[in-house]
Structure formats: C-alpha cells, structure tokens
Amino acid sequence: MSKIAVIGGGIIGVATAYELAKLGEEVILLEKNYFGSGSTFRCATGIRAQFTDEANIRLMKHSVERWEKLEEELESDIVFRQTGYLFLATSEEEVEAFKANIKLQNKFGVPTRLIDMDEAKEIAPILNTEPFLAGAWNPKDGKANPFKTLFAYLFRAKGLGVDAREHTEVVGFEREGNAITTVKFRYNGRIERVRVDAVLNAANAWAPLINEMAGLKRNLVPITAYKHQLVKTEPLEPGQAEPLICPPSWNDAYIIQDGEDGGIICGAGIEHKARSLNDVEPTYDFLRGVLDYAVRIAPPLRYAHIVRQWAGFYAKTPDSNPAMGKLLDNFYIAAGFSGHGFMMAPAVAQAMAELISKGRSKVPLDWEWYDPYRFERGELRTSAFQIG
Ligand code: FAD
Structure with a gap:
C-alpha cells in the first residue's frame, strides 16, 4: 500500500481519492477551502459524449457508461438523467x-x-x-447534480478510509531528485508535513501554482x-x-x-x-x-x-483539453478541464487512480493526447468544444 496525497477537493480530486482507496491505497485528500468550492459546485450539470475528436469522444463514451452505473455503485441518488x-x-x-x-x-x-x-x-x-x-x-447525453455527486463520492471515499481534510492548504513540497517525498500544508494557522509516495495535482485553475511548488515552471502546464x-x-x-x-x-x-x-x-x-x-x-x-x-x-x-x-x-489550457499524466517520477496532474471536468470525472478518476497505483489503466484514455508536456513541445491538439 502506498500513501498518496490528492490536492484539490473538486470532483476530480474527490472521485480520484475514492478510486485510489478502492484500489487499496492510503489516501490523504487536501482541500484549501470547502469541498466543491472551486469550479465543481458552479457547474451547469451537463454530461455529453458529443465531442469532435476521437480522444474526447472515446473518453466520454466510457465516462457515460460509468455515470450509468454510478448511483448503484455509490448507493446514492445523484440525479443522473439521460435527457440528451x-x-x-x-x-x-x-x-x-x-x-x-x-x-x-x-x-x-x-x-x-x-x-x-x-x-x-x-x-x-x-x-x-x-x-x-x-x-x-x-x-444518451445528460446531466447530474454536482453537489450530490461530489458528496456521494466523498462519503464513499471516507468509508474506504480516505483522510479527507477541508480548509487545509498545500503550501509546498520536499523533493529528492525527481520525486516528492513530503507535502507541506497549512491547517488552522499551523504548518504540518506528511510523507508520501505519490502526489496528484487536481487543483484545476490553481494547478500551475502547485506545479511551481513542486519545482516546475509555473507555465509548464499553462492553465x-x-x-x-x-x-x-x-x-x-x-x-x-x-x-x-x-x-x-x-x-x-x-x-x-x-x-x-x-x-x-x-x-x-x-x-x-x-x-x-x-x-x-x-x-x-x-x-x-x-x-x-x-x-x-x-x-x-x-x-x-x-x-x-x-x-x-x-x-x-491553450487547446481546451485537460492535462493528464505524470510530471515527475511520483507527481501527477489531472487539471485544466475547461467546461467539461464534471462530465469527465468518473472516467478520469478511474484512469488516474489506475495510472498512479498500477502504472497503467484499462480506461480508453489517450495519454499522448492529454500529455501535460505537450505545451512545452508546442504540440497543441484540436481545440475541444468547451461548453458544459
Ligand atoms: P475544481 O472543482 O476547481 O477543484 C479544484 C480544487 O482545488 C478547488 O476546490 C480549490 O480550492 C482546490 N485547491 C486549489 N489550490 C489548493 C491548495 N494549494 N491546497 C489545497 N487545495 C487547493 N463541466 C461539465 O462537465 N459540465 C458542465 O455542464 C459544466 N458547466 C460549467 C459551468 C460553469 C459556470 C463553470 C464555472 C464550469 C462548468 N463546468 C462544467 C466545468 C467543471 O465545473 C469543471 O471542469 C470541474 O468542476 C473541474 O473539477 P476539478 O475537480 O478539476 O476542479
């Protein structure tokens, strides 16, 4: 069992914490404000597979299949409706x-x-x-309630042992070579430290600041x-x-x-x-x-x-596609979701958890398409249609 820190308590961080715990990992989930307070609780509820490129269509086809089973899996009414x-x-x-x-x-x-x-x-x-x-x-496209979905994931995650902390702001890391060894966070005015085996940056709009704390260029993943x-x-x-x-x-x-x-x-x-x-x-x-x-x-x-x-x-991001993958040996990112992070969350969470825990994933997620280093190489993808 590894100890994994997930930074950001939006739908991506909370759902990934749940998926990691399902895989038997020890997870600490850190949210600087309250869960959902970033983009997630402000979203328009929409879920669609109608994208215009292969990578997003295939990812969302899988995500919709996950949405279809989510109420049963999370044992909660998240008001998922396939209203098109x-x-x-x-x-x-x-x-x-x-x-x-x-x-x-x-x-x-x-x-x-x-x-x-x-x-x-x-x-x-x-x-x-x-x-x-x-x-x-x-x-088959549809909608779901963002509040109920996040809380359903959170409840299940806690049930599986996730240490979920609100009002806990990540303020820095300790690094040895290309690996993060320690996450530093502020709670109630005090700085605390936790040793970790891996870290996921799921801070969305704030993700460049977290990358900078990890010693990377703030603009490596331009969000x-x-x-x-x-x-x-x-x-x-x-x-x-x-x-x-x-x-x-x-x-x-x-x-x-x-x-x-x-x-x-x-x-x-x-x-x-x-x-x-x-x-x-x-x-x-x-x-x-x-x-x-x-x-x-x-x-x-x-x-x-x-x-x-x-x-x-x-x-x-400059091409409106998220950045997903590995940035350092044990430092991962899933951020920059534009208008489609809520709908992608079930598939992305599963894929990121499998990548972090097992090094590979069954989810049809095209890692090259979403490669977080593509911006540095000047390789933009076709712009994803943005709205919810
Ligand atoms: P967020 O929910 O933003 O979570 C990131 C979290 O990281 C925040 O809670 C933040 O407080 C936390 N954080 C930041 N820094 C730190 C730190 N140092 N330490 C600890 N925590 C930190 N998407 C859809 O799929 N369908 C829609 O219909 C849709 N409509 C939308 C309508 C609106 C008006 C908006 C604004 C967005 C919409 N979206 C929609 C987009 C969707 O809301 C986002 O893509 C999604 O919520 C992103 O989730 P997230 O978990 O990546 O980010």
Whole structure:
C-alpha cells in the first residue's frame, strides 16, 4: 500500500481519492477551502459524449457508461438523467459539420443522429424552431447534480478510509531528485508535513501554482482561469427543456432544465479572463447577453423570473483539453478541464487512480493526447468544444 496525497477537493480530486482507496491505497485528500468550492459546485450539470475528436469522444463514451452505473455503485441518488444534448445548426455549412461530427461519434458507438425541427420540438416543447435547420441529437447525453455527486463520492471515499481534510492548504513540497517525498500544508494557522509516495495535482485553475511548488515552471502546464457564468430561472414545468440545447454559432449559448427543481440554467461563451483566482463576481454584461440568447432559443423564457446568477472558472489550457499524466517520477496532474471536468470525472478518476497505483489503466484514455508536456513541445491538439 502506498500513501498518496490528492490536492484539490473538486470532483476530480474527490472521485480520484475514492478510486485510489478502492484500489487499496492510503489516501490523504487536501482541500484549501470547502469541498466543491472551486469550479465543481458552479457547474451547469451537463454530461455529453458529443465531442469532435476521437480522444474526447472515446473518453466520454466510457465516462457515460460509468455515470450509468454510478448511483448503484455509490448507493446514492445523484440525479443522473439521460435527457440528451441537442445542438442546433443555423446554416447549411453547420449542418455539414454536424454530419461529419455525427459520423465520427457513431464510429465510436455514440448514437448521435441528425434530426429535423419537428422532432426537436417534440424533445423540447419550449424551443423556437424557426432559426434552426437541423439538430445533432444524442439521447444518451445528460446531466447530474454536482453537489450530490461530489458528496456521494466523498462519503464513499471516507468509508474506504480516505483522510479527507477541508480548509487545509498545500503550501509546498520536499523533493529528492525527481520525486516528492513530503507535502507541506497549512491547517488552522499551523504548518504540518506528511510523507508520501505519490502526489496528484487536481487543483484545476490553481494547478500551475502547485506545479511551481513542486519545482516546475509555473507555465509548464499553462492553465488560465476564465470567468464563466450562469443564470437560473424560477422553476418551470418539468419537460420543457430537459436536454442541454445549444446553437454553437450563437456564441455557444445554451439552456438546460435543472433535473430536480425545474429551473432553466442559461449559459453562453461571454467570458472574461479572471482578474485573480478569487474573481468570481458575476457581471451585468453577461446577464444581458445570455438572456438575449436564451429568449431567442426559448421565447417563453421572457416571462420567467431570474432567481440566481453566479460565476466560476473555466480553467483552460491553450487547446481546451485537460492535462493528464505524470510530471515527475511520483507527481501527477489531472487539471485544466475547461467546461467539461464534471462530465469527465468518473472516467478520469478511474484512469488516474489506475495510472498512479498500477502504472497503467484499462480506461480508453489517450495519454499522448492529454500529455501535460505537450505545451512545452508546442504540440497543441484540436481545440475541444468547451461548453458544459
Ligand atoms: P475544481 O472543482 O476547481 O477543484 C479544484 C480544487 O482545488 C478547488 O476546490 C480549490 O480550492 C482546490 N485547491 C486549489 N489550490 C489548493 C491548495 N494549494 N491546497 C489545497 N487545495 C487547493 N463541466 C461539465 O462537465 N459540465 C458542465 O455542464 C459544466 N458547466 C460549467 C459551468 C460553469 C459556470 C463553470 C464555472 C464550469 C462548468 N463546468 C462544467 C466545468 C467543471 O465545473 C469543471 O471542469 C470541474 O468542476 C473541474 O473539477 P476539478 O475537480 O478539476 O476542479
């Protein structure tokens, strides 16, 4: 049994701690704030395998299969619902691009198909079909509750012996050659040390700071925090807009009905580079901009009250694909998840835990594609479609 420190108590860190404990490892999970306080509790709930490149499609196909069994495995209702994702095309060129994406997704067993606007209207009665020519529809995509999912993983992880600590900030490491020997952390104003055999950096937007503490260049894995925002309406009758609905050419605007309370969550690619890693203040330009898109997608929304607006980070690498793999002999990273870390978590957690514990993984994760050293080599991947 090895002792492994997982840094970051978002969905990636918590789920990986659980998977490591399942493999019999001794795990200490360190979160500087409260669990979920980073991007995870701010996310839009969406889960999709509709990506446009082989690596992300295959990873998400596996992740969706894991999501399908998660409630049973974690013995908890995480409100996972396969209510689909519906992308909408506004031009013939986009319809052709959808067809090419669908072909690639079908090749790897993702059952997306092109649908007409009559079928789209049946799927989402609230939809204004007029501006759109066709839809890319995968009924197996879906959504889950980020709060319940994280707490379900955390509860099980603790049950398997994970030493899970909140308000515990990692502040440095001791290193011998290319290996981390000790993690230093601050709790209640005191600095403590723990000797470890391996470390996972799952700090997402904060990951470059952790890399720097490990003696690496801060920009080795360049992750920039962009403020991504959402608004939510009062509850509407269930069944109005259950899938995530997105016309990508409208600045990646999207709506999705909350699987529990029926409120409509509205997002868009109206983003601001965060001024600091504390900058989660919502902005008025987003509120105006996102509602303009939302009422064009679903006109009845103009009568719905907005009850909340919030912001969080899309922690983005230059190609919007996460960095996953080994950085030093026993120092690993899984960070930079842009708009898709929640949906990827079940697959990524399993893959990272197997990599750390056994040196290899059964998960169809293309390690070369996500290689954290690719930026240093100047090898960017095709940009991953970012929204939730
Ligand atoms: P985080 O949840 O950010 O966790 C990292 C943690 O590390 C933080 O809690 C932080 O406090 C901790 N940390 C940092 N430094 C230290 C330190 N020194 N010591 C200890 N702990 C430290 N994804 C989807 O899949 N679907 C969606 O629909 C979706 N919608 C989104 C909507 C919004 C508005 C936003 C902001 C994001 C959305 N995302 C979505 C993205 C998703 O939320 C993230 O990709 C995911 O939550 C990343 O999880 P994580 O565990 O990597 O990071």
